[in-house]
Amino acid sequence: MPEGQIRKAISGFYYVKSENENLIQCKGRGVFRNRGITPLVGDFVTIVQDGDNDATITEVHKRKNELVRPPIANIDQALLVFSIVEPDFSLHLLDRFLAVIESAGIQPVICLTKKDVAKDKDLRQAESATAYYRSIGYDVIATFIGDPDLYPLLQPHLAGKTTVLAGQSGVGKSTLLNTLIPELSLKTGEISEALGRGKHTTRHVELLEVAGGLVADTPGFSSLDFDHIEKEELRDYFVEMENVAHECKFRGCLHLKEPGCAVKEKVETGEILQSRHTHYLQFLQEITDRKPRY
Known part of the structure; x- marks a missing residue:
């Protein structure tokens, strides 16, 4: 039976890129619902052809993450898109994204946008802040929409990988994809001056072929809670x-x-950024205050 990968899901239909590179419209087996299985974009699946243009997904292969x-599976990395200004760069939100992404076993890459409209002071602050993240192993890219070097800048990070775009609304995720693939003409939302954030413009999840890899265009991370983290x-x-x-002296140390x-010693000496530890403690308190699960 042929196999392939789900590249798009809309209104109960799954569009599977088959081994022969055809995009096939599929339905899920009714038994999936009884077993609590929901096929996701990014899943590798086995299908049975029902006709020339229709097929049924009969098996969802084991995922490496989800x-x-x-709702998406088998992601290699997350491109965390943050603007330097409009909206302002937030280390608190960045650390929240990093914790959620790390918990899913996904490699983060930090991408700063709008450096062309940022003032020198804003640029210096962003560079100073992200220098620490580079020092602990994260790749950091700084660019702007319309940058002629955008494609060669991102191509080494995207090639051969499946990447999900994530980040605060209004930072230019859809516009970034438009720049990489002009023929997409993705609808973009303007920043609300009153709210200081953008409008969600993407309504479904889809894997797009970009720069020798796959990039997931999604409606965004609608939840950044820690419900799945103890x-x-x-x-x-x-x-x-x-x-x-x-x-640490104690094996189960919570660095509290x-x-x-x-950890606290290295925060005091400046080896660990104070804001990172502060945010960690805030997130830890949030988890501790969470209502028990039943």
Whole structure:
């Protein structure tokens, strides 16, 4: 039976790119619903042809990871798109995105946009802040929509990988895709001056062939909560803390108030950014205050 990958899902239909490069419209098997299985964009599947243009998905292959909102599977990396201005760059939101993305086993790449409209002060602040993220292993790209070097800048990061775009509304995610693939003509939303954020413009999830890889255009991350993360797990998603946790006096150290905490020592010496630890503690409190699951 032929196999392929779900590239798009709309109104209960799945569009599967088959081994022979055809895009086939498919339905899911009724038994999937009984088993609690929902095929996702990015899934590798087995299909049975019902006719010339229709088919049924009979099997969803094992996933290496998945996201719930947006619903997508088998992602290699997330391009976290943040604007330097309009809206202003937020380290708190960046750290929230990084924790959520790390928890899904997805490699983040930080992309700063709108450097062409940012003032020198804003550029210096953004560069100073992201220098730390580079130092702990994250790739950081700074560009602007319409940058003639945008394609060669992003191509090495996108080639051979499946990438999901994520980031604050109004930062230019759809416009960035328009620049990479002009024929898409994706509808873009203007920033609301009153709210300081953009309008959601993408309504479905779709994998697009870009720069030798696949890029997921999605309605965005509608939820950035930590419902799937336990408080003992959060520390593992702050990479610089996870790297020094073995130096803590207590094996189960939460880097909170425990004596002999290597993380707190490195925060005091400046080796770990103070804001990273502050945000970690805020997220930890959020998880601790979460209502118990039943």
